[in-house]
Each structure stands twice: as structure tokens, then as C-alpha cells.
Amino acid sequence: MNENEALKQWKKTSIMIGSPTNILAAATAFLPVLWLCTQYNCWPPVSTVLTAWAMIAASFGALWFCEPISYYASLGLTGTYLSFFAGNIGNMRVPCASLALDVTKSVPGTLQAEIVSTLAICGSVFTNLIGTTSAVIVGSAVLSVLPQFIVDGLTVYASSAIFGATFGNFAVKYPQIAVFGLAIPVILKMVPGLPAAVVIVITVFGTLLIARMFYTKGIIKA
Amino acid sequence: MxxxxxxxxxxxxxxxxxxxxxxxxxxxxxxxxxxxxxxxxxxxxxxxxxxxxxxxxxxxxxxxxxxxxxxxxxxxxxxxxxxxxxxxxxxxxxxxxxxxxxxxxxxxxxxxxxxxxxxxxxxxxxxxxxxxxxxxxxxxxxxxxxxxxxxxxxxxxxxxxxSGGDMKWLGVLSAACSLGIFGYLNAGEIHKGIGNTIAVLAGAVSMVAVVNTVCKKHPKLLEYSLGIAMIVGMIFAIGYDQLFK
Structure with a gap:
């Protein structure tokens, strides 16, 4: 089987697995609340639920669409299904996938890159599930013996360091693009009241546009 | 029940x-x-x-x-x-x-x-x-x-x-997309304060240093580079908190 055919088959199977599981998960996530209302007879008025829905959509609604679109080039097809089901995208999925691509020297867009990033994300999904499940079992006990500064470090600074590390790794390869990738959101974030979704979209597509300009002018090479 | x-x-x-x-x-x-x-x-x-x-x-x-x-x-x-x-x-x-x-x-x-x-x-x-x-x-x-x-x-x-089927451009495109996303995420951290900014900088510098020096000699270490960078970033940020706060 040649690479092109295999890649086509890969994409087809990926959609067949990812699409139904993500849609099903959207539904099964309602099971606990439906059971709660039925068993304890505590159905809230529909209007209250709709109000809450509208309120949460005002904060996150734009992100439901903007995040999958903005992350797509970094995550790929399978990576998008896996990551938007399992969450922790910026602090876990993308860093793991891009490190795995680096280590195995895989070229984006190839079948090898798809396989490598998929497996790296799968590995990280299991680690996260082990983490949350063990938090249930031994969480409070572990937390009570950990020194406060370690707890602070992990909750306040771990993500910052991982974001910095992943950015640094890309920045070394494309320093000209990195300058804009960081400058655009830093400036946008100073504008009061600008919604997160707007900042993400302008940053990602602004950076892409600049990268395209540099690429066609030969300022950067692949 | x-x-x-x-x-x-x-x-x-x-x-x-x-x-x-x-x-x-x-x-x-x-x-x-x-x-x-x-x-x-x-x-x-x-x-x-x-x-x-x-x-x-x-x-x-x-x-x-x-x-x-x-x-x-x-x-x-x-x-x-x-x-x-x-x-x-x-x-x-x-x-x-x-x-x-x-x-x-x-x-x-x-x-x-x-x-x-x-x-x-x-x-x-x-x-x-x-x-x-x-x-x-x-x-x-x-x-x-x-x-x-x-x-x-x-x-x-x-x-x-x-990407238009241009594989070289696709590589640049993926990297630019990641730079945009992580630029956005880092901007959020930087705006939180000096401690977080230090964690970002220390994480970035240590990652780049580890990947380009030690890992060149011992490629096995690459797998741990992200973990190393996270710990270094945390140490510097906590160190700042302990000394100056």
C-alpha cells in the first residue's frame, strides 16, 4: 500500500472512531444530572437552565468553535478528536505531541507524523486518567503531607513553565515568527474587555499570515 | 437512596x-x-x-x-x-x-x-x-x-x-500555529505577574538549553526534557516568591 492510500484510509478510520465517540460523550456527560433530577425529584425550571446556558455561552461559547479551529494545525485530525474529548490541550496534549514529533524526527503532514502524534496523545490520556483517578483515591492524603510550596508550584507555576518550554522549542526553529506569536497577544491582552476568543483568533491567524509572508519572501525556510 | x-x-x-x-x-x-x-x-x-x-x-x-x-x-x-x-x-x-x-x-x-x-x-x-x-x-x-x-x-x-499540498509550507504552518497558540497562552501567564513570567522564561530557556546541549549527546534524555523544563521553571518561580515576597 502506498503512503497516499494509507493516509487516506487512516483519515477515514480516524473519523469513524472520533466522530461517534465525541458526540456520544456529549450525551453521556448528561447521565449524572438526569439521574440526579429523576431520583431526587429536583428538576429545575427549564428557563433557569436556559439562562445558565446563555450565561456560560457568553463566557465560553466562542471558544467552542475558535479553539478547535485554532489548534487544528498543531493537533491534526485524530489529535483534535482525542484532545477535545480529553481536555488539557495546551498544558498536556500539544506539548506531548510536538515533543514526540521532534524526538522521532517526523515531518508534519506525513502518515508517520499522524501516527506519532496520535500515540503520544493516547499515552498522555492514560497518564491523565491515572492522575485524576488516583486523586480520588489518595488525593487528600497526599495533599496533607506535601509541603505548601510544592503545592503552590504545581498549581500556580507548572502550566506557565510548560507553556514557556513548548514555545521556546518552536521559537528556536522560527525566531522571526515567534516574535510576532508572542507580541500580538501580549499587546491584545492590554486592551480591556477584549474576549479570549477574539485574542486567540487574531493571534493564531495573524501569526499564520506573517509566517506566510516570510515564507513566500524566502525569509524563512522549512 | x-x-x-x-x-x-x-x-x-x-x-x-x-x-x-x-x-x-x-x-x-x-x-x-x-x-x-x-x-x-x-x-x-x-x-x-x-x-x-x-x-x-x-x-x-x-x-x-x-x-x-x-x-x-x-x-x-x-x-x-x-x-x-x-x-x-x-x-x-x-x-x-x-x-x-x-x-x-x-x-x-x-x-x-x-x-x-x-x-x-x-x-x-x-x-x-x-x-x-x-x-x-x-x-x-x-x-x-x-x-x-x-x-x-x-x-x-x-x-x-x-497548505495547498506544499509540504514545506505545511511544516511552517503547523509551527506558526503552535507559536500563535503558545504565544497566546504565555501572554496570559505573563499578565498574571512576575512569578509566572519567571516560570515562563525559565521554562523556555531551560527547554532550549537542555534540547540543544545535553540531549545532543544523550538523545534518550529528550523524553524527559519537558519534565526537566517544568521543574526548572517552578524552582525559579518559587525561589522568587521565597526571596522577594
Whole structure:
């Protein structure tokens, strides 16, 4: 089987697995609340639920669409299904996938890159599930013996360091693009009241546009 | 079912939101996430074999993901213990195993309470309000799950179109996209204050240093580079806090 055919088959199977599981998960996530209302007879008025829905959509609604679109080039097809089901995208999925691509020297867009990033994300999904499940079992006990500064470090600074590390790794390869990738959101974030979704979209597509300009002018090479 | 008679509202909410049955009901979605990952692993290993990929590569990719996620998972672990106290064990377990970070879920739980005109965790927060909070979390998560469940194939077509089949440009495109995203995430951290900015800088510098010096001689260490960078970033930020705060 040649690479092109295999890649086509890969994409087809990926959609067949990812699409139904993500849609099903959207539904099964309602099971606990439906059971709660039925068993304890505590159905809230529909209007209250709709109000809450509208309120949460005002904060996150734009992100439901903007995040999958903005992350797509970094995550790929399978990576998008896996990551938007399992969450922790910026602090876990993308860093793991891009490190795995680096280590195995895989070229984006190839079948090898798809396989490598998929497996790296799968590995990280299991680690996260082990983490949350063990938090249930031994969480409070572990937390009570950990020194406060370690707890602070992990909750306040771990993500910052991982974001910095992943950015640094890309920045070394494309320093000209990195300058804009960081400058655009830093400036946008100073504008009061600008919604997160707007900042993400302008940053990602602004950076892409600049990268395209540099690429066609030969300022950067692949 | 629990006997709730004679309990205050706070006690009722606490008892019900930690009732054993909810571990099972929340477990269904958590298990589905594991099933999806297992299906994708099977597909990956089968495809790798079919195209005669060096069998070391898929195994290494999985290991890198598994190991590199340990650091961030420790962060999730700690946040979850806090979230269990405020939204109940089973729901915290479900919400942090799928899309939606702790801050997102806390916002959703609070929005549910607000829609009822009460405060989360107060005596006015009844089982009805708990239901609104749980609905809000499920409705919020549904946004990402449904959009990706339905629109992901179109996003693939969009990427093909933007890349125009130019593989070199696709490489630059993917890197530029990641730089944009992590630029955005880092900008958020930098705006939080000096401690976070130090963590970002120390994480970036140590990652670049480790990858380009030690790992050149010992490629095995690359797998741990993200973990090393995370620890270095944390040490510098905590050090700043200890010395100057």
C-alpha cells in the first residue's frame, strides 16, 4: 500500500472512531444530572437552565468553535478528536505531541507524523486518567503531607513553565515568527474587555499570515 | 437512596453529590475516553505495521506522551482535590478527565448557582441548584465535543486548502500555529505577574538549553526534557516568591 492510500484510509478510520465517540460523550456527560433530577425529584425550571446556558455561552461559547479551529494545525485530525474529548490541550496534549514529533524526527503532514502524534496523545490520556483517578483515591492524603510550596508550584507555576518550554522549542526553529506569536497577544491582552476568543483568533491567524509572508519572501525556510 | 430527612441544604448537597451511584454514572464517560484512546492506539499500531514503519517509533511516541504528561498531570491531581471539595468527588473526577479545566468547571458551577439567584456552597444552594450547576457543566462541555464531533473533517479540508499540498509550507504552518497558540497562552501567564513570567522564561530557556546541549549527546534524555523544563521553571518561580515576597 502506498503512503497516499494509507493516509487516506487512516483519515477515514480516524473519523469513524472520533466522530461517534465525541458526540456520544456529549450525551453521556448528561447521565449524572438526569439521574440526579429523576431520583431526587429536583428538576429545575427549564428557563433557569436556559439562562445558565446563555450565561456560560457568553463566557465560553466562542471558544467552542475558535479553539478547535485554532489548534487544528498543531493537533491534526485524530489529535483534535482525542484532545477535545480529553481536555488539557495546551498544558498536556500539544506539548506531548510536538515533543514526540521532534524526538522521532517526523515531518508534519506525513502518515508517520499522524501516527506519532496520535500515540503520544493516547499515552498522555492514560497518564491523565491515572492522575485524576488516583486523586480520588489518595488525593487528600497526599495533599496533607506535601509541603505548601510544592503545592503552590504545581498549581500556580507548572502550566506557565510548560507553556514557556513548548514555545521556546518552536521559537528556536522560527525566531522571526515567534516574535510576532508572542507580541500580538501580549499587546491584545492590554486592551480591556477584549474576549479570549477574539485574542486567540487574531493571534493564531495573524501569526499564520506573517509566517506566510516570510515564507513566500524566502525569509524563512522549512 | 440516602435518607436526606432532617439534613440542612448544605448537608443534602454534599451527601447527594458524593453518592456512590454517581461514580458509576460519571465513570461511563471517563471509560469512553479510555475506549477512544485504545481504539486510536490499535489503529496506529496496525497502520504502522502496514506501512512498514520502524516498530520502535510508535512505541517511543506512546512512551513520550505517557512520560511527558506526568508533570502536568500532577498539577491536575492537586487542582482536583480542591475541586472535589467544592463540586463533589464524582463530578470533579468526570470534569477533569474530559474537556474543561478546573477554572472552567468552577465558573460553570458558579453560573448554575447564579442563575438560581444563590451562591455556590451556601445554605440557599439546594439540590435544584446543584442540578442547574451540573446541567451548565454538561452544556458547556457539549460545545467542544459536538463541534469537534461534527466539524473535524471540514477542518482537515480547510488545512489541506490552506497548505495547498506544499509540504514545506505545511511544516511552517503547523509551527506558526503552535507559536500563535503558545504565544497566546504565555501572554496570559505573563499578565498574571512576575512569578509566572519567571516560570515562563525559565521554562523556555531551560527547554532550549537542555534540547540543544545535553540531549545532543544523550538523545534518550529528550523524553524527559519537558519534565526537566517544568521543574526548572517552578524552582525559579518559587525561589522568587521565597526571596522577594
Amino acid at each position: 440516602e435518607n436526606l430527612a432532617g439534613m440542612s441544604n448544605i448537608e443534602q448537597v454534599q451527601t447527594v453529590s458524593n453518592a456512590p451511584i454517581f461514580w458509576v454514572l460519571c465513570g461511563i464517560t471517563v471509560a469512553l475516553s479510555a475506549v477512544q484512546a485504545i481504539l486510536y492506539m490499535r489503529q496506529s499500531f496496525a497502520t504502522a505495521k502496514k506501512v512498514n514503519l520502524d516498530p520502535k517509533i510508535p512505541r517511543e511516541a506512546f512512551r513520550i506522551g505517557f512520560i511527558s504528561a506526568i508533570g502536568p498531570a500532577l498539577g491536575v491531581f492537586i487542582v482536583m482535590v480542591g475541586l472535589m471539595a467544592s463540586i463533589g468527588g464524582p463530578m470533579a473526577w468526570l470534569r477533569l478527565s474530559i474537556i474543561g479545566a478546573a477554572a472552567t468547571e468552577l465558573t460553570a458551577a458558579n453560573v448554575g448557582a447564579e442563575a438560581c439567584g444563590v451562591t455556590l456552597g451556601s445554605e440557599q444552594y439546594t439540590l435544584v441548584c446543584l442540578a442547574v450547576s451540573w446541567f451548565t457543566m454538561a452544556l458547556n462541555g457539549m460545545g467542544w465535543l459536538l463541534f469537534t464531533g461534527v466539524a473535524t473533517p471540514s477542518l482537515e479540508k480547510l488545512r489541506d486548502k490552506v
